[in-house]
Amino acid sequence: MKKVLNHSSASDEELVAAARRNDLAAFEELVARHRDKIYARAFSMMRNEEEAVDVAQEAWVKGWQRLVQFQGESSFGTWMTRIVINLCLDQLRRRKRQRTESIEELSEEAGGVERQMPVVAANPTERLERIELRKRIDGALALLSHEHRTVLILHEFEEMEYKEIAKTMGCSIGTVMSRLFYARRKMAVLLAGLRNEE
Amino acid sequence: MKSNMKHDDQLKLQxxxxxxxxxxxxxxxxxxxxxxxxxxxxxxxxxxxTAALSGHEAGVTLPESREFFWSKIERQIAREAAAIDRPAPGLSWLARLRRQLIPLTGFATVTVVCGVVTLHSLTGTDPVAEMELANEDIGACTYHDQANKMTVVWFSDRSRATEAAPDAEILPAMAVESVAAPDGTPDAK
Structure with a gap:
């Protein structure tokens, strides 16, 4: 007799296996479990609620269509996160092509601005409440250009190595290092600035 | 405090x-x-x-209910699956049939051509000798025999021949004007 899968208590692996057999209800359970994480990553990169919802939705449709390619080398959540990151990067590249780069962005790409920034000696986030800290970090991230924000997210939150980031973003390791350095330095300045504003 | 380090050293330190x-x-x-x-x-x-960022990413949640978000995904999955299965809209049954037949016809043509070429190369003979009438008034004919690698060309005055034998289809006045030898050297006879 065929065993009936209890979707709510099944593991991700069991749900993935069922979804690969065209069990749409199993896939719905996977969406329910990971939808916030996928949306959060889309939002952190796009910085726009509506666009983030659309990209997250597209990522889930792609996930369903490409389930056969999922080999289980990483967790299902990580695999889905990679899909949404790639979709966000595609979207951001399209957006960038439509507008002119600012002088500041060009300087950032050349890697000269961060050298002029003074080192922030004090820890700007010391003794901050967790919620307050998250809010400040989110505010500072929003002020970075999408290239710097993306490299920081991929390194600090997704824990990707330089090589992997370079592959994902389609640039050299040197560019990744330079962007990461700038992003970190700018974050230090922004977090310190936000504290001083109080 | 401003750093005096070189940029490459800063990146190396990072x-x-x-x-x-x-x-x-x-x-x-x-x-x-x-x-x-x-x-x-x-x-x-x-x-x-790095320490500030670690574990402090803002906890954002999807601003849509589970049911609503899933219904959108489900609809899109169904729509895209249908688009793959369904032929392009606006095509008549004849156009769809033609679309199916074109590749088949192409394949059949290639197969026939390949078959003829293969047969020709295996037998080494030309099953159909080629005759060609170049001009009605002059009455020139060529005969190409691939087996012997030879080309024969007839030249004749058709008007004269017709006067002499109006009912004859093959002209008695035909003469072999030139024959190409197997090695390709012209051999006048």
């Missing part, structure tokens, strides 16, 4: 902090760059930023 340097280079940086005053200050700033 790479060391991220554990991206090979062991030998990492040891060099630890003993050199990381021990300088500028290096220490920069490292402290980079560490503070």
């Amino acid at each position: 790479a060391w902090l991220d554990g991206e340097l090979p062991a030998r280079e990492a040891a060099e940086v630890q003993a050199g760059l990381a021990a300088t005053a500028d290096g220490r200050a920069l490292l402290a700033e980079l560490r503070n930023t």
Whole structure:
């Protein structure tokens, strides 16, 4: 007799296996479990609620269509996160092509601005409440250009190595290092600035 | 405090902090760059930023209910699956049939051509001798025999021949004007 899968208590692996057999209800359970994480990553990169919802939705449709390619080398959540990151990067590249780069962005790409920034000696986030800290970090991230924000997210939150980031973003390791350095330095300045504003 | 470090050294220090340097280079940086005053200050700033970010990503949640979000995904999955199965809209049954037949016809043509070429190369003979009438008034004919690698050309005055034998289809006045030898050298007879 065929065993009936209890979707709510099944593991991700069991749900993935069922979804690969065209069990749409199993896939719905996977969406329910990971939808916030996928949306959060889309939002952190796009910085726009509506666009983030659309990209997250597209990522889930792609996930369903490409389930056969999922080999289980990483967790299902990580695999889905990679899909949404790639979709966000595609979207951001399209957006960038439509507008002119600012002088500041060009300087950032050349890697000269961060050298002029003074080192922030004090820890700007010391003794901050967790919620307050998250809010400040989110505010500072929003002020970075999408290239710097993306490299920081991929390194600090997704824990990707330089090589992997370079592959994902389609640039050299040197560019990744330079962007990461700038992003970190700018974050230090922004977090310190936000504290001083109080 | 402004750092006097070179940009390459700053990047190297960062790479060391991220554990991206090979062991030998990492040891060099630890003993050199990381021990300088500028290096220490920069490292402290980079560490503070990394520590602040670690585990402090804003907890954003999807601003749509589970049911509504899933219904959109489900509809899109169904729509895209249908688009793959369904032929392009606006095509008549004849156009669809033609679309199916074109590749089949192409395949059949290629197969026939390949078959004829193969047969020809296997037998080494030309099953159909080629005759060609170049001009009605002059009455020129060529005969190409591929087996013997020979070409024969007839020249005749048709008007004269018709006067002499109006009912004859093959002209008695035909003469072999030139024959190409198997090696390709013209041989007039």
